[in-house]
Amino acid sequence: MTLLPHALTLNELLPAAQQDGYAVAAFSARYRACVRPVLQAAVDLRSPVIIEISQRELGWFGLSPRDFRDAVEQAAHDLGSTVPLCLHLDHSWEDQVIRAAIEAGFTSVMIDASAQPFEDNIRQTRDTVEYAHARGVSVEAELGKLTTTDQMETEGDEALYTVPEEALEFVERTGCDVLAVSIGTAHGVYPVANPRIDFDRLAAIRRLLPKTPLVLHGGSGLPAETVHRAVELPGGGISKMNIATDLEQALLAAMGGIGRLTSAELDAQDPALRTLGLNAVYAEACDKIQNFVRSAGRADSAASPAS
Numbered sequence: 216m217t218l219l220p221h222a223l224t225l226n227e228l229l230p231a232a233q234q235d236g237y238a239v240a241a242f243s244a245r246y247r248a249c250v251r252p253v254l255q256a257a258v259d260l261r262s263p264v265i266i267e268i269s270q271r272e273l274g275w276f277g278l279s280p281r282d283f284r285d286a287v288e289q290a291a292h293d294l295g296s297t298v299p300l301c302l303h304l305d306h307s308w309e310d311q312v313i314r315a316a317i318e319a320g321f322t323s324v325m326i327d328a329s330a331q332p333f334e335d336n337i338r339q340t341r342d343t344v345e346y347a348h349a350r351g352v353s354v355e356a357e358l359g360k361l362t363t364t365d366q367m368e369t370e371g372d373e374a375l376y377t378v379p380e381e382a383l384e385f386v387e388r389t390g391c392d393v394l395a396v397s398i399g400t401a402h403g404v405y406p407v408a409n410p411r412i413d414f415d416r417l418a419a420i421r422r423l424l425p426k427t428p429l430v431l432h433g434g435s436g437l438p439a440e441t442v443h444r445a446v447e448l449p450g451g452g453i454s455k456m457n458i459a460t461d462l463e464q465a466l467l468a469a470m471g472g473i474g475r476l477t478s479a480e481l482d483a484q485d486p487a488l489r490t491l492g493l494n495a496v497y498a499e500a501c502d503k504i505q506n507f508v509r510s511a512g513r514a515d516s517a518a519s520p521a522s
Contacts, residue, residue, distance in 0.1 A: 216308055222354035225323045225393045225455070227262055228301050229428035229515045233451035238442070238508040239517075242500060243305060243459030245272050247282065247478045249466060251290040252493045256500035257298050262510040263517035264298060265455065269305035269325075271311045272459075277477040279306065281318040288320075300513040303355070305457070310447075313343060317352050325355040325395070333381065340389040348390070353457075355430060358385050359397025379419040386427050392454065395418055395430040414448070421450050430455040442507050456508050462496055469495035485513035 232239050244250045244266055257264035266277075268283050285366070287302050304316040304324040313324050326343035327465045328336040342357045347354045359377035377396040386394055398413040420429065431445055431453040467473055470492040481489065505511050 221397055222320075222322045223274070223299050223467050224351070225265075225301055225303070225355060225428065228265070228299055228352045228517060229393065229454045231508070231513070232263070232454040233428055234297070234518070235513070236447050237266055237510045237513060238453070238456045239301075239445045239510055240265050240500070240503050240508045241267050241303060241305070241455050241457045242503075243267050243269065243272060243457065244283075244286075245276050245459065245463055245478075246466070246476070246481045247278065248481050248489065248493060249462060249496050250283075250286040251293070252497035253352070253462070253500045254290045254294060254296060254298075254300070256497050256504055257300070257514075258296050259509040260501060260504050261514040262298060262504045262512070264301070264504075265301040266511075267303035267305040267325075267457075270307035270309065274362050275475075275477075276327060277479055280312070280319040282322065282478075284316075284319040289411055290381070294493040299517045307358075308339075310343075311347075317350055321352065323353040323355065325357070326391075327357045327395075329357040329359060329375075329397075333385075337385060337388050340385075340391055342394075344390045353392040354390075355393040355395060356357075356385070356389060356391040356434075357395040357397075357484050358362060358382055376413060376416060377420060379423050381414065382420050383423040393428045393430055394424065395432055398431070411446065414444060417445060417452065418448055421448055421452065425450055427446065428454045429430050430457065434455045437463065439506055443509070447506065458503055458507075461503070462499055465495040465499040466492040 228239060234380060242253045244253050245268065245305060250266060253266060266287055298436050301323050302321045304313060304321050306325055306327040307313050316324055326340050326345055328339040344354045358381060359375050376398060382394060398417050444457060470488050518521050
């Protein structure tokens with residue numbers, strides 16, 4: 216039982232998005248202070264929202280799962296939030312981190328064993344599914360591997376695209392609730408204006424997995440029309456879109472182009488300067504909700520809060 220008000224699993228949040236042709240933004244807030252403007256954007260626009268952080272980000276920004284949970288819980292309380300919210304652990308591969316997040320009250324976790332051979336990925340994902348499902352927590356898994364441009368979430372130089380037939384076998388054998396697919400996106404800042412996305416591959420995966428919500432990672436920097444096409448595939452396309460780099464870039468640029476900080480270092484910045492950065496995060500989150508995933512106004516129909 217989560218301590219967060221109106222907190223949902225991905226199982227409860229994403230089916231409506233898939234059915235109604237929109238996606239839910241999964242914002243990697245990264246900094247404790249950035250949680251509030253992200254949630255404020257969702258509240259103001261009446262949008263469902265996923266707030267997440269990865270294992271690597273916990274280390275980079277000096278946070279524990281409970282620190283991050285506390286920030287989300289405090290923001291939800293302060294804002295009187297009633298929008299559907301999922302607290303999600305993004306890319307993670309160590310059992311102790313995943314279990315700490317579940318213990319802290321995360322409603323969803325991602326086991327990323329995509330760097331492992333297929334059978335090892337299945338085994339590790341199935342083990343996580345058994346542990347998480349016994350505690351009422353949903354599981355996202357990944358098949359295929361994304362190129363990364365900033366080394367924040369996954370590592371590797373070449374994309375290994377998801378094979379549709381393997382995706383079907385993977386979901387059937389692991390019981391994962393949600394599948395992140397690799398079809399040409401990347402983590403970080405894109406070196407080209409409009410990366411090539413393999414929509415035919417995405418459509419093939421959807422045909423084989425008509426009920427499984429699909430996730431597209433690497434949303435920062437993608438053109439809106441590319442996202443819309445991925446979301447609006449017949450039968451339901453992508454229903455969860457991960458966004459991280461755009462938020463952090465907006466924050467740091469508004470603060471004068473300073474370098475990456477830890478969460479505690481951001482808290483210690485001059486309040487006026489920090490406010491400029493957090494206002495930019497709010498504006499960026501609003502833009503993504505309205506013009507990217509187009510989930511504004513969907514809060515009331517997205518799902519009923521878990522009891």
